[in-house]
Structures are given as C-alpha cells and as structure tokens.
Amino acid sequence: MIFIDACFRKKTPYTPVWMMRQAGRYLPEYMEVRNRAGDFLTLCKNPKMACEVTLQPVDILNVDAAILFSDILVVPLEMGMDLRFEKGEGPIFDHPLKNREDLKALKVEEAALRLDYVYEAIKLIREKLDRDKALIGFCGAPWTLATYMVEGRGTKTYSLVKKLLYTDPDFMHTLLRKVTEVLKLYLQKQIASGVNAVMIFDSWASALEESAYFEFSWKYMKEISSFLKKRNPEIPIILFPKGISGYLDKIDGDFDVFGVDWSTPIKLAKDKLFDKYVLQGNMEPMRLYNKDAIKEGVERIVEVMGKKEGHIFNLGHGILPDVPVENAKYFIDLVHEMTKR
Amino acid sequence: MIFIDACFRKKTPYTPVWMMRQAGRYLPEYMEVRNRAGDFLTLCKNPKMACEVTLQPVDILNVDAAILFSDILVVPLEMGMDLRFEKGEGPIFDHPLKNREDLKALKVEEAALRLDYVYEAIKLIREKLDRDKALIGFCGAPWTLATYMVEGRGTKTYSLVKKLLYTDPDFMHTLLRKVTEVLKLYLQKQIASGVNAVMIFDSWASALEESAYFEFSWKYMKEISSFLKKRNPEIPIILFPKGISGYLDKIDGDFDVFGVDWSTPIKLAKDKLFDKYVLQGNMEPMRLYNKDAIKEGVERIVEVMGKKEGHIFNLGHGILPDVPVENAKYFIDLVHEMTKR
Numbered sequence: 001m002i003f004i005d006a007c008f009r010k011k012t013p014y015t016p017v018w019m020m021r022q023a024g025r026y027l028p029e030y031m032e033v034r035n036r037a038g039d040f041l042t043l044c045k046n047p048k049m050a051c052e053v054t055l056q057p058v059d060i061l062n063v064d065a066a067i068l069f070s071d072i073l074v075v076p077l078e079m080g081m082d083l084r085f086e087k088g089e090g091p092i093f094d095h096p097l098k099n100r101e102d103l104k105a106l107k108v109e110e111a112a113l114r115l116d117y118v119y120e121a122i123k124l125i126r127e128k129l130d131r132d133k134a135l136i137g138f139c140g141a142p143w144t145l146a147t148y149m150v151e152g153r154g155t156k157t158y159s160l161v162k163k164l165l166y167t168d169p170d171f172m173h174t175l176l177r178k179v180t181e182v183l184k185l186y187l188q189k190q191i192a193s194g195v196n197a198v199m200i201f202d203s204w205a206s207a208l209e210e211s212a213y214f215e216f217s218w219k220y221m222k223e224i225s226s227f228l229k230k231r232n233p234e235i236p237i238i239l240f241p242k243g244i245s246g247y248l249d250k251i252d253g254d255f256d257v258f259g260v261d262w263s264t265p266i267k268l269a270k271d272k273l274f275d276k277y278v279l280q281g282n283m284e285p286m287r288l289y290n291k292d293a294i295k296e297g298v299e300r301i302v303e304v305m306g307k308k309e310g311h312i313f314n315l316g317h318g319i320l321p322d323v324p325v326e327n328a329k330y331f332i333d334l335v336h337e338m339t340k341r
Numbered sequence: 342m343i344f345i346d347a348c349f350r351k352k353t354p355y356t357p358v359w360m361m362r363q364a365g366r367y368l369p370e371y372m373e374v375r376n377r378a379g380d381f382l383t384l385c386k387n388p389k390m391a392c393e394v395t396l397q398p399v400d401i402l403n404v405d406a407a408i409l410f411s412d413i414l415v416v417p418l419e420m421g422m423d424l425r426f427e428k429g430e431g432p433i434f435d436h437p438l439k440n441r442e443d444l445k446a447l448k449v450e451e452a453a454l455r456l457d458y459v460y461e462a463i464k465l466i467r468e469k470l471d472r473d474k475a476l477i478g479f480c481g482a483p484w485t486l487a488t489y490m491v492e493g494r495g496t497k498t499y500s501l502v503k504k505l506l507y508t509d510p511d512f513m514h515t516l517l518r519k520v521t522e523v524l525k526l527y528l529q530k531q532i533a534s535g536v537n538a539v540m541i542f543d544s545w546a547s548a549l550e551e552s553a554y555f556e557f558s559w560k561y562m563k564e565i566s567s568f569l570k571k572r573n574p575e576i577p578i579i580l581f582p583k584g585i586s587g588y589l590d591k592i593d594g595d596f597d598v599f600g601v602d603w604s605t606p607i608k609l610a611k612d613k614l615f616d617k618y619v620l621q622g623n624m625e626p627m628r629l630y631n632k633d634a635i636k637e638g639v640e641r642i643v644e645v646m647g648k649k650e651g652h653i654f655n656l657g658h659g660i661l662p663d664v665p666v667e668n669a670k671y672f673i674d675l676v677h678e679m680t681k682r
Binding site: 158162209210243262263286289316 | 498500609
C-alpha cells in the first residue's frame with residue numbers, strides 16, 4: 001500500500017494524499033446516508049452505514065487511504081457518559097464530570113468491549129476496500145477527550161478543564177489515566193479488526209501552555225503509541241497535536257508520522273522533526289474554496305517537501321461542509337500529478 | 342513612569358506588571374459600575390464611568406499601568422455598523438459586511454470623530470491617574486476587526502472571512518485598508534488626548550496560516566505602527582499578535598514591545614525577538630485560579646527573563662471573570678517582590 005510505504009519512508013510512485021474529514025458533509029453521497037440514518041450517533045453506531053460512508057471518498061476522489069468513519073466521542077459515551085449531538089451546537093454531555101464519584105463510575109474494559117460496532121465496521125470496510133488502499137483507524141487524544149468530558153461541550157476558553165488542571169492536577173491525571181487505558185484497548189482492537197494504521201487526534205492540544213501540554217497531553221499520547229508499537233511494529237502510528245508550533249523542539253517518542261496542522265509552517269516542522277518522523281499535512285483547508293488558492297497551496301508545500309519520501313499530503317485540519325466536491329477532486333489530482341516521481 | 346521606561350529598556354527598580362482585562366468582571370467594584378450603566382456599550386460610551394473602571398485596578402491591585410476601558414468593536418460601530426452585546430453570546434453585528442456596497446458605506450474620518458467619548462475618557466483618566474502610572478490606549482488589529490465585521494459575531498472556524506480571503510482577496514484588502522485608516526486616526530487622537538503608550542491587539546492572529554498572516558494582518562499592523570512612530574517617537578507601541586509562535590522568525594517593523602501570549606513559550610520569544618524588542622507577557626491566565634500555580638508561573642518566567650531590563654510582566658491573555666481578586670493581588674505583589682533589583 002502506497003500510504004503505508006510512505007509512513008515508513010519507503011519509495012512510492014507519488015506522494016499519497018487523503019483528507020481529514022474526507023467522509024463528511026461536503027459529499028452529497030454522505031448526506032444521503034446521514035439522512036437515512038436519522039442522526040449522527042446512529043450513523044456512527046451502524047457498521048454497515050459507517051462502512052458505506054468510509055468508502056465514498058475513496059471511490060469519488062481517489063484518495064490513497066480511507067479513514068474509519070466514527071467520532072472521537074464514542075469513547076466517553078461507552079465509558080458511561082450520556083452523549084447527544086445537538087444541531088448547530090455540536091456534541092453535548094448533559095452530565096459532565098464534576099467529582100471523584102463521577103470518575104469512579106467511568107468504565108474501562110467494558111467501554112472497550114462496548115465499542116464493538118466500531119470493530120464490526122472496520123471488518124466490513126477492510127473486506128470491501130481496495131487492497132492497495134490503507135484503512136486508518138483513530139481515536140481522540142486523552143487530553144482532548146477529557147476536555148469534552150469536563151466541559152460537557154465545545155468551549156472557547158477551556159476554563160472549566162483548565163481551572164481543574166491548575167487547582168486539582170490529581171483529578172485530571174486520574175481521568176487521563178482512565179481514558180488512556182481505554183484507548184490502548186480500543187486501538188489494539190481496531191488493529192486486530194483490520195486497520196492498517198492508526199492516528200491519534202489531539203484537537204485541543206493548543207489549549208495548553210508548554211509545560212502543561214507535555215504533562216497533561218503528550219505524555220499520554222506517547223504512552224499509547226509505545227504500547228501499540230511494541231505489539232504491532234508493522235502498524236504505523238500518526239500523532240496529530242493541533243497547533244503546537246511553539247513546542248516542536250520537545251517532540252519525541254516512539255511513533256512514525258507527525259501530523260502537521262495548517263498553523264504550523266511545514267518548513268518549521270521539517271527543520272525540527274523530519275529527521276525523526278515522516279510528516280503528514282498541511283494545506284490550509286480554507287484554500288479548498290478556490291482553485292487558484294489550492295494550486296498555490298500545493299505548490300508551496302511541494303516546494304518545501306519535494307517529491308521525495310517522508311511526506312504524506314493532507315489538509316492541516318478537516319475539510320469544511322460547504323467545499324465544492326469538484327475542488328476536493330482537483331486537490332487530490334493535483335497532488336498526485338505534481339508529486340509523480 | 343516605570344512602565345514607559347521599561348518599554349524603552351531603561352533601568353527600572355523592578356519589572357512593571359499589569360494584566361490584560363484588568364478592568365473587568367472579576368472585580369466587584371467593576372460589576373457595580375457595570376450594573377449602574379445597564380449595559381456594556383453604555384459603559385464604553387460613558388467617559389465618566391469608563392474613567393472610573395479604568396482606575397479601579399490601579400487602586401485595588403497596584404498595577405504599574407492603567408489600560409483604557411473600552412472595547413475594540415467601538416471602531417466598527419462608529420464606522421457605521423450596528424453592534425449589540427447579547428448576554429452569553431458576546432458581540433453581534435446584525436448586518437455583517439456582505440458586498441462592495443457595504444464596504445463603500447463604511448465611514449473613515451467620521452468614525453474617528455464619532456469616537457470622541459473615548460478621547461473624553463482618556464482626558465478624564467489622565468487627570469485622575471497617579472502621575473507615575475502610565476495610561477495605555479489601544480485598538481484591535483485591522484484583521485481582528487475585519488473578522489468580526491464579516492462574520493458578524495465570534496466564530497470557531499472563521500469560515501466566512503477566510504473563504505472571502507481565499508476567493509476575493511481584493512475585498513479583504515479594501516476592507517482592511519479602510520479599517521487601517523480609521524485606526525491611524527483613532528490612535529493618533531488617543532495619543533493627543535493623553536495616553537502614554539498604545540497597544541494593538543490581534544486576538545485572531547492565530548486564525549491565519551503564515552503567508553496569509555503576513556499579507557492580511559501583520560502588514561497593516563506594521564503600517565499603523567510606523568505611522569504613529571514617525572509622529573510620536575516618545576510613545577511606545579506594543580503589538581500583540583496572539584498565537585503565532587510558528588512565525589516569530591519573520592516578525593519585524595518599527596515598534597517597541599512585542600506582546601507574548603501564553604501559548605508562545607517565553608524562551609522562544611526571547612531567542613527570536615529580544616534583540617529587537619522588549620517583551621511583554623506571558624503567564625497563563627488560568628494559573629490565577631491557584632496560588633501555587635501563580636508562584637510556579639511567575640518563577641518560570643523570571644527564570645527566563647531575569648530581573649533585567651527588557652521585560653514587562655503580564656498575563657498571556659485576559660484575566661477571567663471568576664478569578665478571586667485576592668489571587669490577582671498575590672500575582673501583582675509577587676512580581677514586584679521577585680523582580681526587585
């Protein structure tokens with residue numbers, strides 16, 4: 001698989017490319033399934049439908065990897081928290097974590113078992129997906145999940161969870177430890193079910209100052225990565241801490257690919273990390289609104305990363321719902337064309 | 342004034358300190374005036390009340406500078422846009438900018454005149470403020486203001502304004518040009534009214550990738566700064582682009598102090614910028630929730646910046662409404678004590 005070869009810096013005929021949120025609302029085919037499902041969580045929990053939407057961007061756009069369709073918040077859901085998705089508001093936990101009793105009630109082994117609909121979906125997808133295309137499994141980073149579990153919903157200030165972090169660090173570490181244990185089991189089961197690579201999304205990495213980031217987030221991501229690497233050296237691991245361009249000097253650990261978000265200059269990531277890790281990224285997703293902007297964006301990244309091994313093309317964050325499908329196609333084709341060896 | 346001396350890297354008896362949003366909701370004395378005013382905009386537009394709340398943190402906390410109480414959005418308001426503040430939602434423009442007609446309708450010279458309540462407040466404050474304490478005037482950066490003017494309210498994705506930026510850059514430049522012209526006049530009038538320093542807040546700097554940041558934001562901030570520096574070399578200028586730690590290598594321009602936000606490691610800012618600029622910042626505001634966290638935060642910054650010239654202590658973003666006043670006092674006192682020469 002070209003994508004897997006690229007993760008290990010092996011020779012490939014071109015730079016592989018996929019897009020975060022490629023199975024998403026900008027595709028009419030996705031919307032059709034989404035409407036059929038009724039609501040978002042039902043779609044996540046239905047292996048057949050999850051399989052269907054996972055495969056769509058591979059067929060429609062010719063991306064080099066499929067990423068499992070799911071949501072990072074199914075993990076806290078199956079740990080015992082009641083999750084709902086409200087239109088225009090995003091995810092809501094009606095009973096966010098408040099005290100140590102709440103922490104104690106969180107399930108670990110049971111959660112990993114209850115996520116069987118994800119493993120089912122993976123088996124179905126891997127059966128139907130072209131053998132040359134990789135299937136990427138994923139989860140949210142412990143810090144990012146803990147943020148939602150404490151705040152109860154999206155937040156601009158992260159003030160509840162950060163207040164907790166600075167006033168009761170022990171509470172946070174207990175929570176992060178539990179989430180980390182679930183994620184180890186969860187990703188190991190994803191691998192056992194057939195994914196060819198895994199990615200850990202730390203979407204809220206940028207909410208933490210440097211010292212707090214390494215103590216409350218990176219440490220746990222590295223731990224999950226080491227755990228998996230020891231058991232599955234053949235499965236590439238991609239870590240994606242979003243928006244930490246000031247901390248790249250201190251990035252280390254046993255993983256394969258560093259996901260570069262759009263706010264981190266790719267040249268900076270190359271200077272700091274390319275010796276140790278393959279880089280994935282990082283075109284500004286908003287460039288997809290305009291073909292000239294796409295061309296300029298791709299050219300700039302190719303200029304830095306070259307047509308050589310060590311790079312996987314991607315957006316620096318998820319594709320937006322109102323991007324024309326035609327533009328997404330143009331992006332994928334252009335990367336393939338411009339990076340041909 | 343110790344604060345002004347520090348801006349010019351002159352010797353001071355200790356490192357001066359103030360806090361962004363120091364005249365704010367965490368102070369019961371502020372809430373009293375705020376309730377008397379009825380709503381937030383009335384408070385901004387009333388020079389006597391604005392004066393009163395500006396002086397409060399100087400009296401209560403012994404900070405080394407007062408910052409004018411106002412809001413960055415009074416500028417678009419007086420350019421002709423209808424602004425309201427909705428509880429729990431923040432600022433809302435009911436008619437955000439949509440087309441070139443909307444752009445044409447924006448006032449420039451008239452806007453700078455209509456902001457006379459700000460100049461009135463400055464005169465009052467400067468009369469009443471201790472002569473040893475500096476008064477800082479301010480405005481929002483053109484990019485940050487333009488973001489609100491296009492989006493109509495706070496946003497997580499900035500998708501409207503960034504879509505515009507990549508599909509119709511000319512529209513954005515026309516808008517940014519107009520805002521820049523107002524801000525030059527506005528800050529010049531603030532200086533004429535008595536402020537001792539000015540600060541430009543680019544709160545949404547981090548919404549832009551590197552190339553877009555320099556083209557659509559930094560360029561205009563530098564232009565305002567040069568304009569003011571030529572006319573008022575004795576007035577220090579502080580630029581605060583929030584969250585651009587990946588772009589520090591390219592920061593240049595004619596200004597005095599670079600404001601370091603909490604997400605930019607102070608050591609990184611020192612390595613990249615200290616030769617050229619005095620640094621202001623950057624304690625994580627969430628540390629104010631806990632005294633041990635305050636102590637650790639102050640110690641870490643003093644360790645990097647020393648007790649030497651070239652540093653102004655501050656938070657790396659605004660103080661939060663539910664911080665105990667006692668903790669804010671502890672922070673200010675600790676900085677004074679720990680940096681005594």
